[in-house]
Amino acid sequence: NAAAGSDTPMDVAVDTLGLELLGLDIGQTMEVFPAASFTDPPSMTVRIAAEFERIDPEDEFWFGVDSDFSLHNDRWTIIPLFTTEAALMDRVLGEYPTLYTDVTWYYYLDREALRAKDVGPLRQTILQAEANIRFNLKNSSYKIRLDNLLDNFDEQLLLARVPLFLVVFLMTGILLYYLALVAGLIVRSRSSEIAMLKSRGATTAQVGMLGLGEGLLLGIPAVIIGPFLAMGVVRVLGKLFFSLGGGADELAGVPVTVSQGAIVLGLIGGAMAVLVFTLATLAAARHGIVEARQTGARPPTASFLHRYYLDFLLLALIGLLWWQIQSRGSFLVQSVGSQELELDYSLLLGPVLGLMAVGLVIMRVFPWFALLLSRLAGPIAPSWLVHSLRHVARDPMVPGILIVLLTMSTAMGVIGSAFSATLERSQEERSLYAAGADLRVRHSGVSSAREGGKLAEEVQGLPGVLGAADVYRTTGQITTTGFSTSAFVLAMDASRIADVAWFRDDLAEGRSIDELAELLLDGPEPPEGLPLPADARGLSIWVQPAGLNQGANLWARMRDARGLYFDVWMGGLAGEGWHLVQTDLTPVVAAGRRFLNQARDVSVLPPFSLQALQITDRFRTSASSDLGAVYLGRIDALTPNGPVTLADFQDANDWSVIQDFARPGLYAVESSGSASGGQFPISTRYSWATGGVGMRGLRPGPTEGPVPAVVNEEFLELADASVGDDVILGLSTYSVMVHIAGVANYFPTIDPGEKPFVLMDLGIFEAASNQHSPIPLVGANEIWIDLTSTPGHPDPDALDGLGGKVDTGQILESMRGLGVSVREVFDADALVNERVDQPLVNAGWGALLVLLFLAVALATGSGVMLFSFLDTKERQTEYALLRTLGSSASQLRGIVWFNLFLIIVCGVAMGTWVGQLIGTSLLPLMEVAEEGARVTPPMALTTNWSSLAASYAVLALVTVVTVVWLAWLSSKIQVQQVLRMGDAG
Structure with a gap:
């Protein structure tokens, strides 16, 4: 009734609590008037027309409006009256024209339709909306947190893209090498045909046109079929690896589409394949029938690059680029204008260049290695092995190229699986490092159970607690000549800390936390003083x-x-x-x-x-x-x-x-x-x-000795000291002498990038401090607790008395019951879940990397099978002659299989070693967290051998199939027929 006159009550609605507080029923009326800004204002009659209640107060529709509903406490009773906009404008403001009004607009985000590609435009829209509100709407304000969420998402997405793009660059380089290899093998098998065409009057351009036509005939259908095949593969394998289509709530409903960029990449791939095949055909067409016969009789042992030592020049250039990448320290750079982190795609070529350098070295060393093996095996090895080694030493180019391909593929698999496992492990360890133990509690240092804040013995008796250690955290000063530098000081109960703290041996230069504790405990006994009766x-x-x-x-x-x-x-x-x-x-x-x-x-x-x-x-x-x-x-x-x-x-x-x-x-x-x-x-x-x-x-007594301490490298540099020296450590109102007993670059809960740090035993530090501090030192202000359940890895056997997971809330309540004033709580399990349970951190990158490596492994396997087939067909005459000279069928199979096993064993072994080497070298470049800061603790290279085993299994399967296939091919060789055919075969 917004248009009704002033003598008609205005209809309003109230929530259930408001109606109860008013003590009225639906349909009853009451008088209302402004509470301020008016002197003796006239009242307005309103009628309770409706009662309502929010079904789900947590629904998105009610976001940010909790304060707009009825409230009742010891200080206030507030009952909002709800009506229409027209009633407010006509009735209320008509009665009280100077009444203060507040108009609020709520904008809701279509979260289901938001994609990663929309983040940038949405951020710009938010910035534009904020500017419009600020400059065009007077006396206005706005509240938004979506921009922070989008900024954080953009940052996380950028960090997640680094390993993905790194592996994609590696895979692209390997597949291009594979294309060149396959094209070279095919053209080599047809070198006699090309030479015959040249001898019959065909020009190089005409032969090249034949190669181009053949490449287009194969490439055009592949480019057309490829996108549809990719969609089918993603749909089928996605259910297996990513649980698409309903297996996982986070990914259910994600559409499987082929983007325009993917189609462009497919076109580029097809064009590259045609180009490589055409160039290989043109390279073979440069030689006539005479050169082809000479090459068949005496194949080259070195490529063009190695023949003129251009590989050394390339290795020098690659080394220079690698040094530049290492000196950058990260794949991320800050833009000059916005100072935002950006991905430097040129630096991602570093691993590809590293694999290229390894390939150049293999192609340089392998002919020497094969020649050395053939000479060493000559006097002692069986005839079939000597013959095989001499053949490889005489024609090492193609086996060497295949070994390089296998090395690259295996190295990529090792790098990819290592990065996936390493990143997931790093996310978990960052949380464990920040927590320090399963549960870390900062408190005031005062307790009714134990003076001085030492609560370990009392807390260790609580249900669900395996161990506890008292810790005192403060800040000190490294006293140096002319100035001092702030440092973290952590004094811990060294006799207990090894049982409760999370630690990794590489954080302390290979020392375990037990060894660190022994160093800290190797100090003077607390002074006895003068005992009183x-x-x-x-x-x-x-x-x-x-x-x-x-x-x-x-x-x-x-x-x-x-x-x-x-x-x-x-x-x-x-x-x-x-x-x-x-x-x-x-x-x-x-x-x-x-x-x-x-x-x-x-x-x-x-x-x-x-x-x-x-x-x-x-x-x-x-x-x-x-x-x-x-x-x-x-x-x-x-x-x-x-x-x-x-x-x-x-x-x-x-x-x-x-x-x-x-x-x-x-x-x-x-x-x-x-x-x-x-x-x-x-x-x-x-x-x-x-x-x-x-x-x-x-x-009383002699002067006390220094306190043994473990410090980091930065502490040593600032104090101009080394292990074994005594250094003055200043605290708030006193100083103590510490003896540097060891070095640890990291220790849980401490960020060495922020300040240097010093670790001491709590008992020895407390005794020394109370010999110098004007005020008695509080014994501890933290307690580190080891629970019966492991953070991030629930153990069904590690349960509390109630048959469930350890409830940290109950432990905290028990601690408060001891008189502890809890200030801050660090729950390792909650921190791990918060960090790991993020789509960009744990969104199936491991499965994606497995898929990529399987694709490369299949391509490599097909290359090996193609080489084995062409090599066997090309050497039929040689095998027939060997049979006529008395070689048995088993010896012939050994000769046929030798090249295959040599390539597989050398390639996989070299690839595994090179992958570990490159992965370790690249790991410091990956240690970038949010806002460009270094990851603490540093990443530890972890290889997911289970995922890598799948790729090894593919190569093993290819090897077995090829072995059986080659055995069948060799058994089908008809000696008389092959000898009659001669070179024509």
């Missing part, structure tokens, strides 16, 4: 200040039976002469910038030990800043049975200063008899100069 209730000490300000204080650093460090305030140092300072053993903890013994109840467990004595200013915000000294007479433990002497300070050698490693020499401790009063004729004098950071005081 078990019933000690306090401490007392005789002191005589010398030149101290009135605000100086004396503190005692203590350690309880569990290893918890805490401070007690002994008292002020304001008096003159010898006087007794005593206190109970109440811990003092920090509360902001104040230090109070009531700030938090700290549970300590006797017996205690005295670790150090510290002198500070009035507020303990820093050490006493002036020159000063203090004489120490005797320190006693106060017990119910009276004082017990802990130290008499007669010999200063029993004590050592707490050294500031950054500024050594500021403190001194010595035996002295110059104290006034005569109460202690011999005492210990502790003195200090201005400057220095960290704890200012002295400790």
Whole structure:
């Protein structure tokens, strides 16, 4: 009723919660008026015309409008009234013309129709829409996150295209080589026919036209049939490899079409085949009947490139290009204008050039290898083997070319399967590296279960937990001459970390995490200090200040039976002469910038030990800043049975200063008899100069040794140090001396590209820090947990007591029950699933690479079979003569089969080795993550032998079929008929 008068109630609809809050029924009316912007506004009558409820609030239609529905909590009760646009414009704004209005448009994306090729235009559309809204619609705003999603997709697509295009370039190069080989074999088999045509008066151009016509006759039907055949192959094999057509939800419904680009590529392929065949025919037509007879009698042992040593020039050029590719460091480059990552297609030629270089080397070395084998085998080998080797040494060109083809094909298979498996493994390991363990929890370091944040023992007893290790993470400074550099500091429980952390041996130069832990544990034992009696209730000490300000204080650093460090305030140092300072053993903890013994109840467990004595200013915000000294007479433990002497300070050698490693020499401790009063004729004098950071005081026992540490190479470079050196590591308010025990380039949770890092044992680091830090160090702020289920690989046997997968939520709740304040959680299983469960990461690239390699393997197999057939037909006269000279049928089969086995064995063996070599060389170029950053941890080359075995099986099948076929062909040779035919056969 938008057009009705003001005396007619306006119809509105409310949701179910709103109707319940109003307490009205459908059809009832109520009065409404603006809540602000008006003084004594008139009311408007509205009628509840309808009630509605959202069936699925998570549906896309309701995206972003959750706040537009009824709300009821302790502070607010909001009931929106829904009506038509006409009613708002005519009735509401007619009654309240100055009412503030807010108009919002929602645009929905047709996600089903969106394809990868539409991402670029859609991004431009979004940018244009944002600009139009910003400049043409006043007082407007917009909210969109689709552009970020599309940018991320574009980035992921670019990274996913690198291995795909790399393999496609390899396959294209190999297939072109295959075309040239097949054309050469066919033309070679018809060299006698071409020579006869030339002798009968045919010109080279006429012979070339014959080759062109034959090529077109074969190529045109192939180009026409090819796209339709490709669609059929994808439909059939797609169901097997990619589950197209309903097997997988992600790919179900994806149309199988032939794009215009695919048709163009097919035309180019057909044209290339015709061109190669024509050029091979023209090359053969250059020779007449005499040259053809000479070539048949004495075949060349080297190609044109090798005869004039042009292969060395090509190898030098390929080496230069390879060096340039390696120096770039990646197949991706940043454009000058937009600074966006782009794929440099020219760099993708690097692997193709690498295979070409290998082929040139094989063609150079193989004739020498065959000649050497024939000479070595002559005196000792059977006649059929000697004959076969001499034939290969006499005519090594075609077998060498086939070995190169097999080497290329096998190498491509190894590279392709390795890249597929390596990329999938890298995605999983990046998540495991970021998590560090199955479950990593950052916490505040405070717990009601265990002071100091050390929770490993308590957490290890929770259901579903196999092991736990405490870790302390902070930032330090590498102290160098003139400046300092920030570094990550990770102190871990080295006795437990190997059982819980994910690690890979190549991250630490071949060392395992157990070996790293042994290096970290090979350090000084925590200082024992001065042990107090078990019933000690306090401490007392005789002191005589010398030149101290009135605000100086004396503190005692203590350690309880569990290893918890805490401070007690002994008292002020304001008096003159010898006087007794005593206190109970109440811990003092920090509360902001104040230090109070009531700030938090700290549970300590006797017996205690005295670790150090510290002198500070009035507020303990820093050490006493002036020159000063203090004489120490005797320190006693106060017990119910009276004082017990802990130290008499007669010999200063029993004590050592707490050294500031950054500024050594500021403190001194010595035996002295110059104290006034005569109460202690011999005492210990502790003195200090201005400057220095960290704890200012002295400790019982000798000076502590450095903390063993494992660092990365960048740390060594910045500190100008090497393994075995001692380096000063600065922390927030103090510094410690670390001994470099080993090197690790990576460690879980640490990105060495951001900062250098240093690893230490938590117990040794905590003991050393509490000898230098003005404030007792919190023991740990992280806990790494090993669960009974493996991230990314659910184990049906690794189940919790409920018969299901370990619930990390229950573990976290149990930790909170221990008083832990959880700050951040890293669940390795969730991180792995989030990274791996992406279409561009795990969209069947492995299956696609298998298909590509199978195509190349089939092409290679057909080339081998063609060579074997033509070679057998060409050598029929030779085989017939061998039979007449007494060779048996088995010897003849050995001669027939030898070339085949030599080509297969050499090609597959060389290809596997070359593939591993090139794959390892290219791996650093593939280690590019989002935004062009390096992958952490680096990729580890992994070969998927199961997928590669399928291609090897194809080659094995081709070999078996060819062997049987050649045996049949050799058995069909009629000696008399062949000898009568002579060369005509």
